[in-house]
Amino acid sequence: MDQEGADPNFTATAAMEADRVVVTVGGEVDMSTADVMFETSIRDGRPAATLDLRAVTFFDSAAIHALLRLAEHYGERLTVLPSPQVRRVLEISGLSTQPWLSD
Template sequence: MAGAVDGDHVTVIVTGEVDMATADVLFSTATPPDAAAATVDLRGVSFFDSAAIHALTRLAEHYPSGRLTVFPSSRVLRVLEISGLAGQPWLKPDSAGAAE
């Protein structure tokens, strides 16, 4: 998991698994001090569980009003569809699977 800050915008690129062991790292990496907006690239994620879903919903609360953008992998998108979150405005599925 890598995060880069540019001004008040943080970009986080995640690969592999996001689960109970790594979901808090995702959240903390995506919420550095002074960040007002975030992009979370999950296109390289192969496993995504309920702890990861919770981290995303926390990020959506942390970055309201269109200040969060999430690019899901096809696997992440499927989990979010099942959980009823596929229609969230922060989710940009047009790029799903681009890094798979």
């Protein structure tokens, strides 16, 4: 599943793996694309999610808000794979020690 009508510098695709949705996000996650990332992550109603952000080049406060909403939605069943840029933003935001953030 791909996003529709979003920024051309952004992609979000979902793949199902048993009871987990794996959402691969690329490009810039900002106020115009953060909701698409969130909706793509919850759309299929799976009880667990992996958010692969390793191809993300920009991550702003709207993206952080969407990520925190996903953490609230999935709880301990969320895994986030960050790019260096995302990890840096999460470090600055004080979120680098969250249990859902993968090394």
